[in-house]
Amino acid sequence: MGEERIERVFKFKFPTCTTGQDYELEIPLKIPHDGCIKELTHRLISAFKLPCYVEDDLQKALEIAVKRWTLEFHDDRSERLIKAAQSGDLDVDEVIKNWEKLYKEKTTAYAEPIGTTDEELFAAAYHRLVHSPSLETILQAEHEFGRAVTEVVRMRDTEFEKLTQKQTDEVKVAVETLEAGSTERSINEMLGRHFEEQSLLQGHWGSRVDALKLEQRRQYRNWIMRLLEEQQTSMLPTPVNSPIVQMPPLRATLGDFGDRNDKGAADFPQLEESFTIHLGSQMKQMHNIRIMTGDVFDFCKTKHGDSGMDPTPQRLQTALGLYSNDLCGLVLLTDNHVASYSGITKELCSICQMTTEFHFPSFDEQLEKLRDDVKDVVTWRQAHQREGSDPQAKKSTGSKSLQIGDVFITRHSNLAQVHVIFHMVVQDSLRSGEINSRHPAILGLRNILKTACSNDVTTLTIPVLLVHEMSGDMTVAWCTKRAELVFKCVKGFMIEMASWGGAELKNLQFLVPKGMSEEVFGTLATMLPSIFRVSNPLVFKATDTLQTPKK
């Protein structure tokens, strides 16, 4: 530490036995001295070959001198400050302001009292209820609410389809009869009308969905609080009825809609392998590692089974964990647009909108807030990179958006198996190019692990190839190389994680795109235990003479 020190010269005189002359020592000492005086004494005695009889005297003299000098040191420094304050060299008002700020920001005694926020209250209530017999009722209610929204959304989609179909037909007819009857103008008019119809329909359904969600959210939250209250007062073993009964009856129209999302799910076999590993050289930490094929959205989509009457078991797990210290996270690779109109974010958005978000702001709202934060990022980046004059960094400074390796995070309560989604910004070049461990995407992965660690995300799913879909130019060699890099880097980060002082990652899932051949998957799966050392099970046998009996 760059602590202020002063140097003093310690003088010590002692008579020698033989000549009667005084022997004098001069030792420079740093004040404040932070070693042990006794050790110093011995060091001096051996360094200057002093006779042992001076030991006590020398030590005492040293102790007294060091003590006096230390006091003087502190006194001098304080008095200089006091004089500066008296003379006005030191701005006392400024000092007071700073200290006031410090006390107000950092101590509860002077800070503005912060009560429990609504968010926290609701969180506590919900967490308590899902860990009580009410769990089933709540899940059921959520499920019903969700289905209601899904129905409306599907009705909307069908209406849109119908309309689009009708309009296409109309246009077709009009174009065919261009000579006979219809003119270009009339077609243009028709197109204009079609557009209006579309927007009208969109507006209509949009407001209907929003209104429904708003109403659901209000009802739901009130109901949860009421439920808690009743449970606390009456200790009822069974919870009060869910508010579902008051819902507008939409169920009748349900039958028309098949589960369109389910098709294609069975096209590829589900491949999966799990390992238990121990990391660390002496102190070993246990982790579960899984590698599996699948679509990244499988973790998000709430499957409404055939009957559709019961919530899936995954939902139960997710609900129990929502406000716990074991969160589930998912890494999603995205482009640098923080918006829901395109790309993978759009797809995610439509999944999120299938049901009501009861706990956090809706996905769109979260993105909007994020866009504000991006502005902060841009200013921060500009300010920050001016200091470090890295030319390459400077080049990218102009960008007004996020860059590769940046991560934005959204929170969800209505997805199947995840609470937190880490959206990592990547480029298309990642699909084919070669990368090394210094690539921004890998560093972004490290930041994700670090954030996960400090926010108690203990289950994390990572797309192991850093792409979501297989494509033609992904050769076997490329796949193995990429997977090896990601495995090794993640292993390194996990070892590093132990010193970050947060939550340990308990479950790590590597996601492989659907459609990977079994052989390649097999290669990756065998690579896993050789990179992460798989723990050998302890086998006890009673066959040997020396071994103790079986446990």
Next chain:
Amino acid sequence: MCPALLEDDERCLGGTTFFARSHPVELCGSNGLPLTPNSITIYGRSQFLKTIEHSNLSTYLDIIRSKHERIVVVAEYSGEPLSNRNNLSLETVKKILYQCLLGLCHINKLGLVHRHLSPDNILITKDENVKLYNYGLYYMTDSGRNVSFPIGYPKYLAPEVFLGNNPNGVKVDSWSLGMIIAECLLKQNIWSGVKLAQCLRKVLSLINSETTIFERIARENNCLKTYEALPEVVKDFIDSCLQIYPSKRKTPEELLQHTLFEEFLKKDLVSKEQKIYNSVTARKMDELYYLWQLAGGDITMELKKQGLIRSRPPILSVPNLVVLLGQIFGRRDMAGLLDLRVVKVPLDTLRQRLCHIPFTANYPRLMNGTHIQAQDNLTRAASQLPLIIRERDTEYQFYRIVLYERLLQGYPITRDAIIREAHKDIPPLVRGRVWAALLNVSGDIERRYQMIDKETPTHTDRQIEVDIPRCHQYSELLSSGAGHQRLQRLLKAWVRDNPNYVYWQGLDSLTAPFLFLNFDNEARAFACISAFIPKYLHKFFLKDNSAVIQEYLGKFSQTIAFHDPQLANHLKSINFVPELFAIPWFLTMFSHVFPLHKILHLWDKLLLGDSSFPLLVGLAILRQLRDSLLTSGFNECILLFSDLPEIDIELCVKDSMAMYYKTPASITYRSHQLDQSKATNWIDPEPGTEKMPRISIKDFMNLLQNSKQNVIVVDLRNNIQFERGAVLGSINIPFTSVQLSHTDIMSLGPHAEPLANNRDSIVVIIGQHDQNNALFTEFLISCRVLRVCSLEGGIYALRSTAPHILVPPR
């Protein structure tokens, strides 16, 4: 009531908590490694506080580091704070003042400044004694550098504290004490109801005061009358505290000499002489805390109950954005505020748990000087349980601790009894001291350690500096700054103290367990390591240690062959020699391979054995991996050992103990070991036969006498010689009749059957030449015969030392 605890029920635990300052993202230290988290730095520094013992200071008991940089401090909390007391008489105030000064003087002497004095941190017990509280906060946070909140109460802080950011000297406490006592004397809160900014302004405006500070304060608070009524001597005292210029302000030590305290000082001198003889064996607070935890006490839970640890669901604090450089945006977080509340926890759980233990349990009787009247009848039931469970049994630990305390008080006279008890188990709380006793550490170790120069740079410094940040860094203690510093001092001291040896990598791991156990007693750690190395690793740290290590590993191979021929054969066939994996095992006595908590249990037993014990530990480890080893080739074995799998340490200890008792000492005898007491008759083996386990005549005779049924003697001489005279019951297999290439035990004929069926016996081969013995031993080992060894010196030696046991077989 709980008779066993011998306590006043006022003793409570006090828990406080705060957050360490988190480092800005992605900073590295000067050595290129990531910065140590501040919570770990605090944890390491604060260990020293636990050693402070003084009647006017609350004892620090524990510092807990929990997730996300939180620190929880547990200290004794007795009585109630001064802020709860009103209208104190002048005499009481004087007494409080006096005892406060005693406490302050003590911490000043140790180099600490309180810097956090306030009426809340001065505790008054029922019998009007003072215990200063929270005096370590400023120290443990490195003068507040490791935390982001300000330390101290604005009202009581000396003005210079606000003017600069530098660490403060002892005189700030004099000022604070002056303010507190002034408040007591004026019988009202100074500047009550004043806002923070105004309060700060008032303190700082005192620097321009014309009159004495005390008078000015009295005037400002409209109690000049009370002020004037005070005796001059008291005013004079307060004035010497409340001096604006530190050079005029007195230190606590000087204040103690004030005329105000003359009578106290005199009284104290008298009582000190009286008290010298009545030391009571009361249980100390750290023992109570330890037992309280075993009884289910959990300070973190208590803090949660009182709302000091608010558990905000983590999902509510997840940030919005993390950019590439690690900067975080949109974090919804509000933790990190300093909450000074103290949670007072009575020891009720412990009291209930121990309520049926009689008063007398506190005084185990020492018999015949060193024999202790065992409390076997009290602990027998528990002593059969596994060690892990025993270590968590409140009652059992209570008895053990009491017993060990008593024994350790009598050390070194009681050393034998300590060893005897250590064979059962060692309670974690006293392990450091017990290990020192087992290693025969005694005398003025403190002074010896002080005399060694640990600061002058040497050429090994560089290597030590590189190794320390890699040594058991998962341990909070050893990864802290204080841990690094102490380990460095210990290593340098050892190198300096052993000029004939050098620093080999591994010495750091070897020292780590001793430092871990004696974190606040470097001298003891040093004495332990200094005794440990000659005992187990004699000559290992020579500049050229190859011969020593060669011999050691050779013995290891022999030991494997002796106890597990099948494994030995396999390792030999794939050419997987101990040189490839076992050097770090033995050079660090396994402390490089296992985490500390396992080392502790392993060394508990290791310290009871002699220098051959580690060989059997090594073998026990191999045997746990036996199945994988037997099915693995060279490459798999290398991989297996490059990252050793989890080892069940209790089983390992058990196995090695069992094998240790079944191994005659001469089998593992090394010419490089320190203890050469039994080596007088040692004859070096003939060249080329070094790989064969050999038993000495003496051990052989012992075996014959004590457990004849467990010895199979094989006589290799020809028939005629055998008929003339042989060991009774020995089997005659003339060497010439053996087909060495045909590795089947049955080829030796029916009389070799006992060899094939050998389970528990030792097979001793007696012949004329080492050469033939070695070949035959090798033959038997490849036939997987257990515990084969050859008699040292053969038949000639036997004939010359013990001719009487050679009798004609018929």
